[in-house]
Amino acid sequence: MSYMLGQRTPSADTRVIEAGGEVDMGAAPELRDAVGRAIEEGVSLLVIDLSDARFIDSTAIGILVSARARLMEQGGRLELVCTEPNLMRIFQVVGIDRNLSIHPSCDAALQAFAGAR
Amino acid sequence: MQRFRRSPGRADVRAWAASPLLGGELELKADASELTAARRFAEEAGERFGLEERERYEVTFAVNEAVSNAIEHGRASHEGTIRLRVTDEDRALVFYVEDHGVFKPKAPAVDPFPERGRGLAFMAAMVDEVDVRSGEHGTIVRLCKQRPST
Numbered sequence: 074m075s076y077m078l079g080q081r082t083p084s085a086d087t088r089v090i091e092a093g094g095e096v097d098m099g100a101a102p103e104l105r106d107a108v109g110r111a112i113e114e115g116v117s118l119l120v121i122d123l124s125d126a127r128f129i130d131s132t133a134i135g136i137l138v139s140a141r142a143r144l145m146e147q148g149g150r151l152e153l154v155c156t157e158p159n160l161m162r163i164f165q166v167v168g169i170d171r172n173l174s175i176h177p178s179c180d181a182a183l184q185a186f187a188g189a190r
Numbered sequence: 191m192q193r194f195r196r197s198p199g200r201a202d203v204r205a206w207a208a209s210p211l212l213g214g215e216l217e218l219k220a221d222a223s224e225l226t227a228a229r230r231f232a233e234e235a236g237e238r239f240g241l242e243e244r245e246r247y248e249v250t251f252a253v254n255e256a257v258s259n260a261i262e263h264g265r266a267s268h269e270g271t272i273r274l275r276v277t278d279e280d281r282a283l284v285f286y287v288e289d290h291g292v293f294k295p296k297a298p299a300v301d302p303f304p305e306r307g308r309g310l311a312f313m314a315a316m317v318d319e320v321d322v323r324s325g326e327h328g329t330i331v332r333l334c335k336q337r338p339s340t
Contacts, residue, residue, distance in 0.1 A: 097222065097225050097258070098225060098258045099223060105305075130251070130254055131258075132258065139305040159244075163247075
């Protein structure tokens with residue numbers, strides 16, 4: 074298994090999903106399930122923490138973009154955590170950095186959200 | 191072999207001399223667990239070809255997308271094998287991803303938040319040329335990355 078997925082709920086309406094390793098097609102079903110559950114539960118903030126991710130593919134990026142759109146429709150937000158330069162460049166090259174807000178740490182993502190409320 | 195008859199520049203000599211893997215190939219099952227091996231193959235070929243880390247990552251990303259698509263075709267047709275080949279053609283690093291599934295254009299998506307369908311555009315953003323040839327016997331994707339001019 075080349076990927077790791079974990080999740081936590083720092084407050085009632087906030088979910089953090091940590092996706093590490095190689096977030097490829099093999100990781101997609103679990104990532105999709107975890108993201109889908111958070112949206113169904115109606116979280117206000119979903120943080121996808123890619124701090125430990127070395128690779129991400131178009132399927133996983135698609136899951137994130139789709140999740141953001143669904144969340145926005147129900148008044149929620151999706152924030153991304155990523156520092157890995159290769160991943161950041163992928164986001165830039167495919168133009169996803171314009172649609173997703175990317176933070177250097179999970180705390181920064183949570184604070185940005187708290188500040189925006 | 192013809193490509194050795196060209197007179198390469200100094201940097202090229204080093205790349206060619208260290209390129210036993212260029213011309214290599216890998217057989218993969220139509221299973222997502224094979225993607226790690228496909229990425230390593232692409233990464234190593236890029237290294238032997240003399241690409242910088244940034245270009246190697248781009249090539250690896252594109253190969254991963256092509257093999258992911260092939261895995262989906264393979265699943266659909268229940269015919270397992272995918273062939274990943276690499277060659278150096280002129281000043282370019284070229285990968286071929288072949289599967290035996292039949293490519294079926296999808297019906298227009300009804301999903302208002304589509305999750306899939308970005309693979310080809312992403313591949314095109316990462317390499318210099320993407321060609322997809324699909325017929326009744328399968329699909330071949332050709333990915334071409336030019337050697338950066340130095």
